[in-house]
Amino acid sequence: MAQVIVVTSGKGGVGKTTTSAALATGLAQRGKKTVVIDFDVGLRNLDLIMGVERRVVFDIVNVIQGEARLSQALIRDKRVENLSILPASQTRDKDALTKEGVAEIIEELGKDFDYILCDSPAGIEKGALLALYFADQAIIVTNPEVSSVRDSDRILGVLQSKSKRAEEKREKVKEHLLVTRYDAGRVERGEMLKLEDVREILAIPLLGVIPESESVLKASNTGTPVIMDAESVAGQAYKDAVGRFLGDELPHRFLDPEKKPGILKRLFGGRAA
Amino acid sequence: MSWLDFFRSTRKPEPAAASASAAKERLQIVLAHERIGRTREDFLPRLQQELVAVVARYVAIDPGKVNVNLDRGGDLSTLAIEIELPGPKAAVRTPAAAR
Ligand SMILES: Nc1ncnc2c1ncn2[C@@H]1O[C@H](COP(=O)(O)OP(=O)(O)OP(=O)(O)O)[C@@H](O)[C@H]1O
Ligand SMILES: [Mg+2]
Numbered sequence: 106m107a108q109v110i111v112v113t114s115g116k117g118g119v120g121k122t123t124t125s126a127a128l129a130t131g132l133a134q135r136g137k138k139t140v141v142i143d144f145d146v147g148l149r150n151l152d153l154i155m156g157v158e159r160r161v162v163f164d165i166v167n168v169i170q171g172e173a174r175l176s177q178a179l180i181r182d183k184r185v186e187n188l189s190i191l192p193a194s195q196t197r198d199k200d201a202l203t204k205e206g207v208a209e210i211i212e213e214l215g216k217d218f219d220y221i222l223c224d225s226p227a228g229i230e231k232g233a234l235l236a237l238y239f240a241d242q243a244i245i246v247t248n249p250e251v252s253s254v255r256d257s258d259r260i261l262g263v264l265q266s267k268s269k270r271a272e273e274k275r276e277k278v279k280e281h282l283l284v285t286r287y288d289a290g291r292v293e294r295g296e297m298l299k300l301e302d303v304r305e306i307l308a309i310p311l312l313g314v315i316p317e318s319e320s321v322l323k324a325s326n327t328g329t330p331v332i333m334d335a336e337s338v339a340g341q342a343y344k345d346a347v348g349r350f351l352g353d354e355l356p357h358r359f360l361d362p363e364k365k366p367g368i369l370k371r372l373f374g375g376r377a378a
Numbered sequence: 379m380s381w382l383d384f385f386r387s388t389r390k391p392e393p394a395a396a397s398a399s400a401a402k403e404r405l406q407i408v409l410a411h412e413r414i415g416r417t418r419e420d421f422l423p424r425l426q427q428e429l430v431a432v433v434a435r436y437v438a439i440d441p442g443k444v445n446v447n448l449d450r451g452g453d454l455s456t457l458a459i460e461i462e463l464p465g466p467k468a469a470v471r472t473p474a475a476a477r
Contacts, residue, residue, distance in 0.1 A: 251404065251405055254405055255409065296397055296398060299398065306402070
């Protein structure tokens with residue numbers, strides 16, 4: 106049976122879509138049959154980040170309304186095997202999604218895929234609720250900033266009360282914290298919440314820390330999920346997160362500011378970057 | 379800035395450090411309250427309404443002159459309800475001008 110994973114945050118613009126694209130690509134690269142669904146109906150963007158925007162013909166709303174078959178709406182990634190994308194509609198609004206419709210889609214995808222990733226829209230309204238409703242696991246994307254942490258806490262409460270698992274009183278949705286846009290320099294200067302603070306406040310297991318990185322914008326410019334950029338720190342951090350998700354034991358990296366090695370360090374060595 | 383802050387800031391080399399720790403402290407307090415609120419509906423608006431209604435049964439009060447202040451703290455929260463009562467002078471002077 107496929108695992109359904111929601112990527113959610115409450116707050117907007119924290120990196121859910123960037124994360125969904127990266128993790129879906131990473132899971133597929135590790136040989137897992139993966140599909141990523143854009144739940145942001147009306148504000149479709151995952152297609153752009155995944156670089157498949159020119160190939161969108163049908164979307165999730167067409168499938169729910171019986172205007173297209175699921176297999177027609179799914180877009181297979183051309184770079185990575187085992188990876189498919191189900192785009193959101195650009196013209197309808199979130200009311201076009203129904204619980205029954207989404208249930209059918211997830212059920213059908215579950216036959217063919219190992220992982221179903223759901224890229225949630227911001228907020229705690231219908232679209233976000235539907236994106237998390239069927240989840241077995243949740244990736245809580247959080248920036249080290251007060252409103253993002255508060256909204257993450259809020260969405261954790263929603264997961265614990267409004268998900269299908271909660272309603273059916275089954276084992277609760279497995280939670281993972283993913284801290285993104287982490288700026289170690291600003292943390293060191295006391296301007297940004299420390300990783301430890303965010304962990305302590307939200308108190309859920311940490312999947313990874315993605316540093317603030319220019320390569321994320323570059324990746325979105327070209328429609329290449331940042332995890333495919335092996336040079337970039339954000340790409341490497343996402344790769345680690347995928348590894349941890351699959352059970353690898355990996356230390357957390359990029360928690361300290363990148364230092365230009367000083368003259369003493371260059372002479373006597375030291376921890377290399 | 380009080381004179382105390384002056385001494386504090388001279389002793390402490392990184393005044394910027396305050397902002398991230400302020401963030402943590404504020405989050406811890408507000409979330410402690412919000413987590414309780416999740417399981418229980420917010421009773422404060424009703425409490426306020428009922429309290430004011432009780433007072434209004436005994437004294438004629440102006441609903442516009444009710445001030446409610448809540449300060450959610452870590453260990454202790456205070457709810458201050460300030461109701462302005464018509465003074466004795468006003469009551470004596472304007473018995474005709476009944477509102
Ligand atoms: N690690 C990072 N470093 C730098 N910029 C980032 C990082 N992660 C995300 N961003 C930038 O933040 C912005 C928002 O990212 P993204 O679209 O993934 O957020 P979102 O949570 O999906 O937003 P929405 O709530 O609108 O759906 C984008 O411009 C993206 O390039
Ligand atoms: Mg998004």
